[in-house]
Amino acid sequence: MFTGIVQTQAVVVKANNQGGVLRLSLKVGQQFAENLNIGASIAVNGCCLTVVKFDSDSLGSCVIDFDVIDETLKLTNLGMLTLNDTVNFERSVTFGTELGGHIVSGHIHCMAEILSINHLQDNCKMQLSLAKEWQKYVLYKGFVSVNGASLTVGEVDELGFWLHLIPETLAITNLDNYCEGDKLNIEVDQQTYTIINTVENYLEQQAK
Secondary structure, eight states: OBOSOOOEEEEEEEEEEETTEEEEEEEEEGGGGTTOOTTOEEEETTEEEEEEEEEEOTTSEEEEEEEEOHHHHHHSSGGGOOTTOEEEEEEOOOTTOOOOSOOBOSOOOEEEEEEEEEEOSSOEEEEEEOOHHHHTTOOTTOEEEETTEEEEOOOBOSSEEEEEEOHHHHHHSSGGGOOTTOEEEEEEOHHHHHHHHHHHHHHHHHTO
16 A cells, blocks of 8 residues: 655666566665565555565665566556666555555556646646546546656546646656656546445446
8 A cells, every 4th residue: 555655766777578577677765675575565656566676785775676567567657668767666655654645556547648748837737638437537636646646636628637746746756757648657546436436336236
């Protein structure tokens, strides 16, 4: 479980795809790998991955390895990563963690394509397109996880939705590295997802 509060940007130092499995190696500052264990869960661009190996160096960095299977590569943008790309990085929640965002599972539902980016004086407006089947779960002023960052939904239209990104969000996350046509990982708010599906299933049963 995660909060959607990105802790740092990790740098891709290896991304080798062999037999449908991507071995992904990320470098972060040692402070973000304290008390790390094999098998731990980390959100990488919002996708929950399992640590398979990690090594610290004398320069204050730690390289963490993950294996990303083909199903995850189909649903996320992790398969598009190349050397020196940056990814959003968040360790899993521990007892006593401040929940500053919203509850995020790290299970990506779909990807959204960036349709437009408009940099203003004090914020950045980003328009994202979303497949029809997922649009009903994205509500005005609701929560959505975008590349693992917990964000508030701006305007909603027939194509998808808008984000209003403050400078702090752009500085901490990798969202400022993307361009029109790029794809971002989306996890809709689980509470909204559950409520809408429950109501739809109930109405469907009542209509029978």
